Amino acid sequence: MGATVLLGITGGIAAYKAPLLVRLMVKSGLNVHVIVSRSATEFVTPLTLATLSGNPVCQDMWKNRDKPSVEHISLADAADMAVVAPATANFIGKLANGVADDMLTTILMAFNKTVLICPSMNVNMYRNRILQSNLERLRTFGYHVMAPGSGELACGWVGEGRMPEPAKIFGEVELYLGPKDLNGLKVLVTAGPTEEPLDPVRFLTNRSSGRMGVAIAKRASTRGASVTLVSGPIKVAPPSGVKHVQVRTAMEMMEKVLESFHDFDLVIKAAAVADFRPETFQKEKIKKDKFGTTIKLVRNPDILATLGSRKSHDQIIVGFAAETEDAIQNARIKLKNKNVDMLVLNDVGKPGAGFDGDTNIVRLMFRSGEEEQLPLMSKEDVADQILTRSLGLRGKPNG
Secondary structure (H helix, E strand, O other): OOOOEEEEOOHHHHHHHHHHHHHHHHHHHOOOEEEOOOOOOOOOOOOHHHHOOOOOOOOOOOOOOOOOOOOOHHHHOOEEEEEEEEEEEHHHHHHHHHOOOOOHHHHHHHOOOEEEOOOOOOOHHHOOOHHHHHHHHHOOOOOOEOOOOOEEEEOOEEEEOOOOOOHHHHHHHHHHHOOOOOOEEEEEEEEOOOOOOEEEEEEEEEOOOOHHHHHHHHHHHHHHOOEEEOOOOOOOOOOOOOEEEEEEHHHHHHHHHHHHHHHHEEEEOEOOOEEEEEEOOOOOOOOOOOOOOOEEEEOOOOOOHHHHHOOOOEEEEEEEEEOOOOHHHHHHHHHHHHHHOOEEEEEEOOOOOOOOOEEEEEEEEEEEOOEOOOOOHHHHHHHHHHHHHHHHHHOOOOO
């Protein structure tokens, strides 16, 4: 790839995996400069990292004080991206609060490009509210945070907190250093379910987790777009660098989407919006003996059809269809009736497809009559396919 990457390594047991990450990056053609904290050297030697990276390892702010350059600034200026793996709770706390007391934190204070943080620690440390607050603070500032893996930890506990495997981290690096072909475009993505309240404790909803919509928002952002994500209650964290608008009901989602609809070049409606809501909302919890067996429902507005009827000639709208029977026929009808440019058919009955998983199987359907069946792939790969096809529709007549 030819880019320059800074790899920060802090003092966690997962530092033993860092040489594998260095090797993957160097083999791909990246120029890797490693910065280690003092405690990281207890787990991995600078000599190993220097040998694998082909560059001196940076660890001491004062060692080469006779050099004319200001090293923490020169490294920050030269790099295209920074990665910290593993990132300990101590390091995350310092970075989130602007503490620059060693070489790594000082370099990152001067760095104004993409930074990917890969947390690694004991499960109880990871779940600590202070740590979670610090991670959210970093996301707010535009840092990208990878979710840790889950399983047996070095300390003997079982749970989340494992540093993502080097191959997975490297995959993220490839994504962030990839082409910025959506640069200059404004993209609106909806995600997740809606909740339609019946009383203060009950509501109607569906099984959508929001993973597909979040993946689309993430990939659109990393490919250069300015992204707004409007979501119901999603089960995954919204991506860094994306404006996130949280709603609950279909009516709220409709209002927020229409608020600035015409400002967007591309709108992708991946949310699983409830078709119906209870006719009345009871202010007090309905007791079982007064509940009855019938709930009267009213139809929610059709957000996708509304957008299709209002879109301008240069806007692209992509809709989703979740089906369980006669999937292709029903999706073709929806494509025509909703006046969208592309419909993503999700046959949720297929293994590996549908809600709350990391993979999907979709069929892309276009106004021209063209259809493309995609194989089983990760939701982020599906997101890339959707964005690439959407980009190809720009400039074509869309009615």
